[in-house]
Amino acid sequence: MKIITSILGLSFITGITGCVTVDHIKTSDVSKFKGPNEVITSKKLNGKDGTGKEYITSDVLLDHQIPYTYLKTYCESQNGRFSQTYQSKFSRLTKPIQGYTNIAIPYIGGFTCTASQPWGVIIEPISNRYNRNAQLTFMTLKTEIANPLDLLYTSSDYYMIDMKKKRDLDAQIQQRNQEIRNQQQNYQRMISANAPKSNDIGRTICKDTSVSEYTGLIVLGQPQFRTVDGAKVIASLETISNNNIKINIKGWLSSNNNITSGNNVMYKQTPLESGRVIWDSKEYWYTCMY
Structure with missing residues (x-):
């Protein structure tokens, strides 16, 4: 299907593009x-x-590179x-752009020619459309x-905007990380305060831990399990001996907030069947109200 789409797309763009291609732009075309x-x-x-010309954004024909290539060759x-003094921010577009446009980024925006008499140029998208059939x-x-100095001012403005966005994003990340640290600290305090x-x-x-859940598959006679993180194992405390505890399994907390038991879920190779008695380290166990 992808091959058919590519063939149709190539036929489509071949039919609508003109004679000029990037590969055929030469110095003799512009030096005069x-x-x-x-x-x-x-x-x-x-x-x-x-008022503007429509170009295809394509990594096959490179049609979107034509203005850039003509002016680069002339320079x-x-x-x-x-x-390139700055990359386009697509600020003149009135609707979100669709499709793969990253390939156009190096060829649109503000550009400066450092010739004996410097000059600048702006190549900006002012409208866009997407052809779903050709995926173009x-x-x-x-x-x-454009005045090269104005391009530098714009570049500086864009840089300041980008830096502000980066600072805002960094602040959000730091805030989120702090919230996570606070949650972890509160959780550890809860564990310590309610240790058996x-x-x-x-x-x-x-105990909030990982368990193994039966997938329903048997390979070479062996049942297959998958790891489930963040499960809550529930038991009754029977004995404490130093840092170990003897517990009577009740099961695990299901998604509907009920205690479920059975041999299809295992904790440390032990099926979480109600009534099973095992010894375990008391680390991370805490008293709860289930």
């Missing part, structure tokens, strides 16, 4: 022009009416270096001449 604005106008990078014909994103790009003692004999105790 007197300025970057003449390149934009003569090569109709903004379409016939100059290099002036013995200049063409570099179309972006209408507007290419405009000799006067708790006969009381119900709980």
Whole structure:
């Protein structure tokens, strides 16, 4: 199915694209022009009416690279270096962009040519559409001449915005981590305060731990189990001996908050069947109200 889609998509984009491809743009195509604005106008990078031209975002035809490539080639014909001053933030789009557009990021935004007479250019998406059948994103790009200094100001503004977003995100992460630490500390305090003692004999105790649940599969005669984290094992305290306790299994807490028992769930290789008596370390066990 993916092969068929690729073939249909390739046929579709081959039928709607023009003759110009990135691979065929040469220095001789642009070196005669007197300025970057003449390149934009003569090569109709903004379409016939100059308001913007639609390009396919495709890693096959590289149609979205055409404005960038023309201007980069022109810059290099002036013995200049063409570099991206900032990446596009898609700020001119009025609706969310669909499809895979990351491949376009290096070729849209603000660019500076460091020739003997520096100049800048902005290549920005101003509208977009998505063809679901061909699974292609179309972006209408507007290419405009810009002052290199203005591009630096915009780059600085974007940097400050990005840094603020990063600080806000870091603050949220730190706050969340602190909440987790507080929860862990509160849990440890609860465990310590309710650790089984000799006067708790006969009381119900709980332990939050991992258990093994039968999957219903048998491989080579052996039942298969999966690990379930965060289960609550419930038992009755019978004896305390130093750091060990003798417990009478009641079962585990089910999703509907009832105590369930059976041999399909195991704790440390012991089926959680009601009435089973085992010895265990008293670590992490605590008195509870089940």
